[in-house]
Amino acid sequence: MMLYILKDKKDYSLLKEKLNQSSASFKLLNLYGKNLILAWPDQYVKNISDESIEVAIEVKKPYVLSSNEWKKEPTIVNIGDVNIGSNKIVVAAGPCAVESEEQVETVAKAVKRAGASLLRGGAYKPRTSPYSFQGLGEEGIRILRKVGDEVGMPIVTEIMDTRDSLIFKNYVDMIQIGARNAQNFSLLREVGKLGKPVLLKRGLGNTVEEWLQAAEYILFEGNGNVVLCERGIRTFERSTRFTLDIGGMVAAKLMTHLPICADPSHPAGKRELVHSLALAAVAAGADMLLIEVHPTPEKALSDAEQQLTPESFEILMNRIKSLAKALGRDA
Incomplete structure (x- = not known):
């Protein structure tokens, strides 16, 4: 794949004409304040030159736009005043599933007091069994809002x-x-078009490269506000719900400019393991954590065994802050 970074305020119509004549496929987009043309296959476009091109980069990775081959500086995803990918470790916390306004309000006040920056909660719940609680849908989103x-x-x-x-x-x-x-490539493209920040979880059977290629679908629509979330992969191990792939998370961080999140709740499957997995992810360089908290976890309608109480979450936040300080970061 050839990636052309274009000069500001330059007419690139001649370059587009050359690409059309070459029979190459190409996409014009704006990412991170830069006008780009992505062109493929290589053999048609390697020798094309034009005065509108600032830099021409041949990216050999299949995840072109999410690769740090062309964007060396780390991307920071901004959500209001919250910056993901900066020196501060951002924590998103809340219930696995939105059950009521009272439940969400109780958790939100508690996690904010403890230091969380984002409120998470499931309104639409993908469940393995069709008989499990499926979420409140639109009502759940309105409650969260x-x-x-x-x-x-x-x-x-x-x-x-x-x-x-x-x-x-x-x-x-x-x-x-x-x-x-x-x-789900249709969904990835649609979300990319919305332009909103996206938290992209790794599929439970996906390689790191496939995870980055999934992000590519979102970036391909001109949306560079993507945070990659490691949430555990399916292995032969049965002592945990999934296997939190810390090594894969570190590898991804070296391969991309996008910030990395870790979800310790889902791979743990048991609240007793969440603290240790969260701290391991922070030590390995995670920029963000996604943690499930419920006022009365034993009564939760979804994933009761892995959700923390507000009191346990506060203890975890204090530990995260101490570890972050030791690593030269904030939390």
Whole structure:
């Protein structure tokens, strides 16, 4: 793939004409304040030159736009006053599933007091069994929005269907793509077009490279506000729900300019393991954590065994802050 970074205020119509004549496929987009042309296959475009080109880069990786071959500086994703990918470790916390306004409000106040920056909660719940609680849907998003506004926290929640794009565009600050939809390419493209910050979870059977290629679909639509989330992969191990791939997370951080999040709750499957997995992810360089908190976890309608109490979350936040300080970071 050839990536052309174009000069500011230069006419690139001649370059487009040359690309058309070469029979190459190409895409014009703006990312991170730069006008780019992505062209492929290489053999048609390697020798094309034009005065509008500032830099021509042959990217050999299949994840071109998310690769740090062309963008050396780390990307910082901004959600209001929250900056993901900076020196501060950002924590998003809240219930696995939105059950009621009272439940979300109780958790939101507690996690904000403890130091969380974002409010997470599931409104649409992808469940293995069709008989499990499926979430409140649009009502759940409205509850999140109301409570988020009341406590002053941006909200992050998962989208499952392209038909719900409008409500996510109107109400949600950060859109999550869950593990089961990590390679739902139509959904990835649609979310990319919305232009909202995206939290992209790694599929439970995806390699690191496939994870980055999934991000490529979002960036390809001109949306560079992507945070990659490691949430555990399926292995032979049964002592945990999934295997939190710390090595894969570190590898991804070396391969991309995008910030990295870790979700310790899902791979743990048991609240007793969440603290250690969260701290391990911070030590390995995670820029963000996604943690499930419920006022009464034993009564939760979804993932009861892995959700922390507000008191346990406060202890974890104090530990994260201490570890961050030792690493020269903030939390």
